[in-house]
Every structure is written in structure tokens, then in C-alpha cells.
Amino acid sequence: MENTLYTITVFSENTVGLLGQITIIFTRRALNIETLSVSPSAIKGIHKFTITLFTTEDIVRKVVQQIDKRIDILKAYYNTDEGLIFQEIALYKVATDKLIENGSVEDLIRKYHIRILEMNNDFVVLQKAGHYQETQDLFDELSESVGVLQFIRSGRVAITKSKVERLSDMLEGIQEKFGKNN
Amino acid sequence: MQALVAEGVDTIFGYPGGAIMPVFDALYDYDKHLNHILTRHEQGATHAAQGYARVSGKVGVCLVTSGPAATNAITGISDAMLDSTPLVVITGQVSAGLLGSDAFQEIDVVGITQPITKWAYQIRRPEDIAWAVARAFYIARSGRPGPVVLDFAKNAQIQEVEFDYKPCTFIRSYLPVPEVNPTQIELAASIINQAKKPFALVGQGVVLSNAETELKAFLEKADIPAAWTLLGASAMSSDFPLNKGFLGMHGNVGPNMKTNECDVLIAIGMRFDDRVTGDLKTYAKQAKIIHLDIDAAEIGKNVIPDAPVLGSAKETLPAITVKLNTAKHMEWIASFEEYEKLEFEKVIQREVHPESGAITMGEVIHKVSEATFNNAVVVTDVGQNQMLAARYSKYSQTRSLITSGGLGTMGFGIPAAIGAKMGAPERTVCMFSGDGGFQMTIQELGTIMQEQIGVKMIILNNHFLGMVRQWQEMFFDERYSFTEMQNPDFIAIAKAYRIDGTEVHMRDELDAAIADMLKDDKPYLLVVNVEKKGMVFPMVPAGATVTNILLGD
Numbered sequence: 001m002e003n004t005l006y007t008i009t010v011f012s013e014n015t016v017g018l019l020g021q022i023t024i025i026f027t028r029r030a031l032n033i034e035t036l037s038v039s040p041s042a043i044k045g046i047h048k049f050t051i052t053l054f055t056t057e058d059i060v061r062k063v064v065q066q067i068d069k070r071i072d073i074l075k076a077y078y079n080t081d082e083g084l085i086f087q088e089i090a091l092y093k094v095a096t097d098k099l100i101e102n103g104s105v106e107d108l109i110r111k112y113h114i115r116i117l118e119m120n121n122d123f124v125v126l127q128k129a130g131h132y133q134e135t136q137d138l139f140d141e142l143s144e145s146v147g148v149l150q151f152i153r154s155g156r157v158a159i160t161k162s163k164v165e166r167l168s169d170m171l172e173g174i175q176e177k178f179g180k181n182n
Numbered sequence: 183m184q185a186l187v188a189e190g191v192d193t194i195f196g197y198p199g200g201a202i203m204p205v206f207d208a209l210y211d212y213d214k215h216l217n218h219i220l221t222r223h224e225q226g227a228t229h230a231a232q233g234y235a236r237v238s239g240k241v242g243v244c245l246v247t248s249g250p251a252a253t254n255a256i257t258g259i260s261d262a263m264l265d266s267t268p269l270v271v272i273t274g275q276v277s278a279g280l281l282g283s284d285a286f287q288e289i290d291v292v293g294i295t296q297p298i299t300k301w302a303y304q305i306r307r308p309e310d311i312a313w314a315v316a317r318a319f320y321i322a323r324s325g326r327p328g329p330v331v332l333d334f335a336k337n338a339q340i341q342e343v344e345f346d347y348k349p350c351t352f353i354r355s356y357l358p359v360p361e362v363n364p365t366q367i368e369l370a371a372s373i374i375n376q377a378k379k380p381f382a383l384v385g386q387g388v389v390l391s392n393a394e395t396e397l398k399a400f401l402e403k404a405d406i407p408a409a410w411t412l413l414g415a416s417a418m419s420s421d422f423p424l425n426k427g428f429l430g431m432h433g434n435v436g437p438n439m440k441t442n443e444c445d446v447l448i449a450i451g452m453r454f455d456d457r458v459t460g461d462l463k464t465y466a467k468q469a470k471i472i473h474l475d476i477d478a479a480e481i482g483k484n485v486i487p488d489a490p491v492l493g494s495a496k497e498t499l500p501a502i503t504v505k506l507n508t509a510k511h512m513e514w515i516a517s518f519e520e521y522e523k524l525e526f527e528k529v530i531q532r533e534v535h536p537e538s539g540a541i542t543m544g545e546v547i548h549k550v551s552e553a554t555f556n557n558a559v560v561v562t563d564v565g566q567n568q569m570l571a572a573r574y575s576k577y578s579q580t581r582s583l584i585t586s587g588g589l590g591t592m593g594f595g596i597p598a599a600i601g602a603k604m605g606a607p608e609r610t611v612c613m614f615s616g617d618g619g620f621q622m623t624i625q626e627l628g629t630i631m632q633e634q635i636g637v638k639m640i641i642l643n644n645h646f647l648g649m650v651r652q653w654q655e656m657f658f659d660e661r662y663s664f665t666e667m668q669n670p671d672f673i674a675i676a677k678a679y680r681i682d683g684t685e686v687h688m689r690d691e692l693d694a695a696i697a698d699m700l701k702d703d704k705p706y707l708l709v710v711n712v713e714k715k716g717m718v719f720p721m722v723p724a725g726a727t728v729t730n731i732l733l734g735d
Contacts, residue, residue, distance in 0.1 A: 013355055016304075017292055024297045065479035071301045071321055074355040174354055 003054040010049040011074040011167045025066045037155030086158035090135035092126045093150035112138045183208045185315035188347045194218045195227040199247025202274030204339035222625040224251045226597035228258020233601025236584045247274040249287030259329045260298040264588025268327035270318045277337040278306040291333040300328035306335045308343035320350035325358025326477045360492040370472045370489045371505035379514045380406045381444035386413035387451015393495040400503045405511045409437030413587045416577035430458040432569040436521035438728040448472045451495045454484035464727040528733040529719045540713035543642045547574040553696045558610040563595030563619030565649035567642045569718045571614040593622030599637040617643040627679040636703040676707040683707035
């Protein structure tokens with residue numbers, strides 16, 4: 001079966017060891033996590049994991065079921081790229097003199113929608129947000145032309161194309177049903 | 183202590199040590215409320231707690247120290263995870279200030295146990311005790327049960343705190359029993375109503391949800407023949423007419439063959455383990471599959487159902503039953519008989535009723551079952567003894583077979599029998615073990631001696647690691663690599679522990695020895711020297727199609 005890039009979204013309580021509990025499930029099936037990003041969600045006290053991996057739908061479904069089953073996980077689901085708006089961010093450090101020698105900085109900035117975060121006599125830090133291929137294209141071009149001193153790319157962050165964060169509905173339902181606020 | 187008493191705990195299996203001493207010290211004052219059984223090894227404590235939980239339906243509780251005690255407990259915790267057994271294992275831990283410093287007997291218990299528990303939590307502050315214990319019991323016993331580990335830092339054991347215990351009944355991120363979905367019920371019922379050849383697979387989920395009566399009503403209304411998984415044994419009594427036997431690798435011929443002949447397969451609280459399904463590519467492909475389970479992660483894990491039914495069998499079974507048409511499937515049910523006859527002639531006759539040659543394991547098990555009026559709790563170790571005990575014991579009430587299914591832990595037998603007897607003191611507990619597994623936890627004879635626990639232990643001694651030997655004979659060109667065992671004088675060992683026993687060599691001694699074993703409620707060891715090259719048949723080789731069942735003829 002063809003491997004596809006899936007994005008798994010996990011909402012969890014903010015407890016110690018949660019990341020371990022999630023990664024174990026990947027380890028057991030010898031799955032490589034492609035990117036991982038964790039941050040507080042819109043709902044206080046709840047953290048959001050965005051995990052991407054290449055696999056089959058059969059496997060990603062089972063992995064998500066196993067994640068969802070863990071006690072401190074509120075909700076887990078998966079999407080393909082079609083169901084998501086997603087973004088990554090990349091930072092590039094290049095030597096100032098090389099960048100200037102190379103010619104038109106303006107063209108480069110316009111072409112790639114680059115922001116400059118820092119500039120001094122020694123180096124310039126460029127920032128580009130985009131999909132993987134877009135940040136990769138800039139990396140390739142800079143590597144060839146001026147050389148990249150340091151490079152870092154973030155994990156994917158993603159938002160579903162549906163109207164609200166699905167979790168808020170679910171939480172409301174649970175609270176209503178049990179009528180308490182634990 | 184107060185928290186444990188508040189949860190209704192009356193029995194604890196444990197072993198003291200440095201990092202848990204304050205708790206044991208408190209236990210000293212609670213001897214009227216809490217009966218602590220000192221096992222001889224922490225693995226024994228966990229298996230005993232499993233035996234206790236499996237037979238009684240209560241949460242088994244273990245109390246051990248940090249470091250090596252926690253790692254010794256791992257086997258039992260894993261076993262409980264795979265077999266959905268409710269356990270709360272409390273491990274001592276070094277003081278919070280020392281965590282992460284490689285202190286004496288410090289090990290990352292939460293890290294180690296996360297993959298093998300339903301929940302693992304470290305208590306670092308005394309004010310968390312009541313909350314964590316309440317949550318631990320709620321998680322262990324609710325929904326699909328499982329083991330919970332509480333790693334209890336020593337400083338939190340010592341500091342005084344205002345005690346305010348509230349049982350836990352709700353965790354917002356955890357829905358133990360999914361709500362019954364009427365659409366799923368409707369679909370399942372309509373599929374069953376159209377079935378000509380329905381067949382039900384009964385797993386432990388029926389027992390765990392106390393749905394034995396509901397199961398019977400369900401099967402009877404639509405006249406559905408049923409078979410059981412290893413852990414579903416005794417959910418239906420052996421003499422229930424629709425009970426067609428044991429599924430899987432060493433199961434009965436009929437249930438395995440009929441799996442691939444039925445038109446509707448109804449799996450109830452079972453997880454399509456590979457020991458049941460064999461090759462999934464050829465498993466019940468002709469049938470519509472209905473899967474009842476409480477655990478959403480089991481739905482579609484191994485077999486994709488046409489009709490998933492999420493929920494507790496206690497609720498889903500009666501909900502479906504109401505919508506079933508009364509039916510009769512006489513011809514279909516009668517078609518099992520041909521295979522029953524075949525299996526009796528080719529396998530059972532010579533295993534259970536041999537007329538000559540060495541004693542067979544099957545005949546010992548059959549005789550013990552009859553001598554206990556099919557009423558005993560049967561505990562097994564793992565291997566040939568286990569498969570034959572499951573096959574040839576008869577069950578008249580639920581929770582009567584305590585065995586290590588998922589993990590297949592040799593050494594499970596003796597300690598699990600201890601726990602089973604503690605959990606059901608009024609019942610006879612018969613433990614079947616091989617000579618190999620018996621020696622893996624033989625030190626628990628000390629526990630039996632000290633507590634005078636009336637377990638009846640039967641060693642089926644073939645001087646071999648029999649199941650491995652069987653595979654070597656069948657699949658490894660009879661190359662018996664390290665499976666023959668030189669054994670000690672088991673009776674002399676029992677005697678050293680002041681446990682009565684008899685050793686049997688000849689068939690004509692067997693009945694008297696069994697009668698002697700069962701004459702009172704004291705611990706007893708019966709060693710039966712059986713056929714060295716005994717085999718368990720029928721057998722579906724690992725990974726083969728379920729209908730590819732060998733009879734050993």
C-alpha cells in the first residue's frame with residue numbers, strides 16, 4: 001500500500017509523561033514521526049499535539065485509536081492534507097557579506113516572501129513560513145548561491161477546515177452530561 | 183491506608199522494602215481491616231492479585247517497594263494489561279528530592295510501566311494521595327479493566343495531611359463505557375435476523391461485564407451456537423446446549439471449521455487474537471461480522487466488522503436481544519456434531535480415556551474435573567497443561583478458569599492459585615502446572631505454607647518443556663534443543679514446606695490420589711508422571727487458516 005502523509009491531532013490534559021505515552025504507540029509499530037509540535041491549545045489547561053507521519057490509512061486509524069484510548073487524552077483524530085490548512089516555519093542564517101555579494105536581496109525577498117529577523121555585520125537571519133516544499137526550495141537556493149550557516153524548520157501546525165475546534169463541542173457535551181467540572 | 187479501606191480493599195499482596203516502609207508501618211495498625219499476604223517474590227504478588235481479581239471481580243492490590251521490586255512486578259502488570267485484569271500496584275519510590283539522581287533502588291517506574299498499564303502516576307505530594315488512589319481504582323475497574331501503577335515517593339508517605347477521600351466517578355478525558363448507539367444495535371439485530379448460519383464467539387468481555395445471563399438469553403432467543411476464547415471459558419457452562427466449545431489454536435474442531443462456514447459471525451467481548459484467528463487473510467471471509475466491544479480501539483484492529491457495536495455487553499446484548507426474531511437453526515447446529523464425533527474419535531478418546539500406555543495429561547484433568555463435580559476454580563500455568571486444562575475441564579459456573587492468556591506467563595500458576603483461593607475461599611481451587619512452570623515460581627510454596635492457603639496443585643510432569651518440545655517435534659525436525667529437564671523431587675520440596683503430597687506413576691493409583699488430594703481444604707501437591715511425548719491436538723499451526731486443523735493422526 002502507498003504511504004501518505006497524515007497529520008494526527010491530539011488534545012490532552014497537561015500532565016507529566018504524556019508525550020512518552022504517545023510516542024510509545026509509534027515505537028511499538030516501528031513508525032517514524034515526521035514532525036511533532038506541541039503547544040497549549042485555545043482551551044485552558046489542554047495541550048495540542050500535531051504529529052505528522054508517512055503511513056497507510058489502516059495504520060494511522062489504529063494508531064489514533066490507541067492514542068485516543070489513553071486516559072489523559074481528550075481526543076485524537078487524523079487528516080490528510082486536503083482536510084487541513086497547515087504551515088511550517090523555517091529560519092535560515094546566512095553570512096551577510098555573501099548575501100550582499102550575491103546581488104539582488106530584494107528579488108529573493110519578493111520571490112519567497114521572506115522576513116528578515118536579524119541583520120548585523122556577520123550574519124542575516126531570514127524567516128520563511130510555508131509548506132515543506134516551499135521552505136525547502138529556499139533552502140536549496142540559498143545553499144547553492146550563498147551557503148546556509150544554520151537552518152531550522154519547525155514541526156507542522158495545522159487547523160482543520162471545519163468551522164470550530166471539534167474539541168470544544170465534545171467537552172461541552174461531556175460537561176453537560178455529567179454536570180460537573182472536574 | 184484509609185484510602186484503600188475506603189475503596190473496599192480487604193486483601194493486599196505485597197513485599198516490604200526500604201522505599202515503602204512507612205506504608206508497611208501504617209499497615210501494621212490496619213491488620214483488622216486489611217489482610218496482607220506476604221508473597222516470596224514481587225512477581226508472585228502481582229499474579230496472586232490477578233488470581234484474586236479474576237475470580238472475584240474485585241480490584242487486586244499489590245504493595246511493593248522501589249527499584250528491583252517494581253521491575254519484578256513488571257511481568258504481572260503486563261499480564262494484567264493483556265488480559266484486562268483490574269489491578270492497583272503501589273510501588274515505593276525514593277523521596278521526591280532524590281528523583282532523577284540514580285538514588286539507591288531508584289528506577290523510572292512510571293516510564294517503564296506506561297506501555298503496560300492503563301494508567302501510571304507518581305505521587306510526589308501527600309495531598310495528592312487521596313485523589314490519585316481514588317482515580318487509580320476508578321480507572322482499574324471501569325470500562326475495559328486493567329492495571330494501574332501508583333509510584334509513591336517516600337516523602338509523600340511520611341508527611342501528614344488532612345485526609346479527605348472522595349471516590350472518583352468521572353474523568354473528562356476518559357469515557358469508560360461508550361453509550362449504546364441505537365443505529366448500531368438496529369444494524370446488528372437486522373443482520374442476525376437474516377442469518378441462516380449465525381455463530382457467536384464469546385470472550386472475557388462477557389465475564390468482565392457480568393453479562394453471562396444476558397448472553398444466554400441472546401443465544402437462546404435466536405438459537406445461535408457459540409464458542410469461547412481461552413479467557414471466555416466458563417462464561418457459558420459446559421452443559422449449555424449452544425456451547426460448542428473452545429476456539430483457536432488448540433480449540434475444538436467444530437468451532438474452528440464453522441468460523442469459515444457461518445454466514446454471520448458475532449464476536450462478543452473478544453479481540454480477535456492471533457491464537458484465535460490464525461491467518462487473518464482467510465478468516466471468516468464469507469461471513470458478515472458483528473463485533474461487540476467496550477474498547478473502541480479493538481473495533482477494526484484485526485478484523486473489520488460489518489456492524490460494530492460499541493458498549494458494555496451487559497447493555498448491548500439485551501438491546502440486541504429485544505430486536506431479535508425468535509429463530510431455530512436446527513440443521514446448522516446439528517452440523518457441529520460431525521466434527522465433534524471426528525474430534526472424539528481422533529483426539530479425545532486417546533487423550534482422555536486411554537486404555538494402555540503412560541498416563542496422559544488429559545485424563546488427569548478429566549478425572550480432577552469429575553472429582554470436583556466440575557465446580558472447581560481451575561488455575562493453570564502456561565503450555566500444554568494450560569491448553570489441556572482449558573479443553574478437558576468442565577465448567578458449571580462463571581470465573582472458573584484463571585489462566586495467563588495474552589502474555590502466556592510461565593510461573594503464573596502457583597501465585598495465581600493463591601490469589602484465586604483468597605478471592606473465592608469457599609471454592610475448591612485446582613492448579614495445573616507443568617514441571618517447567620512450577621519451578622519458575624516454586625518459592626511461593628512458602629506463601630502457601632505461612633498462610634495455609636488450601637490450593638490443590640497438580641504437576642503434570644513429563645520431564646520436558648512440553649509445548650516447546652511439541653513444536654520441536656512438529657516444526658523443527660525433532661531437534662529437542664534444551665527442552666528436557668532434570669527435575670527435583672517435588673514431593674520432598676513440598677514436604678520441606680510442610681505441604682502434603684503424593685506422586686503417581688501408574689494409572690491405577692490416580693483415582694485414589696485425587697481423592698486423597700480433595701479430602702480436606704488443606705494445600706496439597708499431586709505430582710503425576712505423564713507421557714513424556716504427549717502432544718496437544720487438535721492444532722491450528724501458528725499463522726495458518728483456522729480450518730487447517732491438525733488432529734495428530
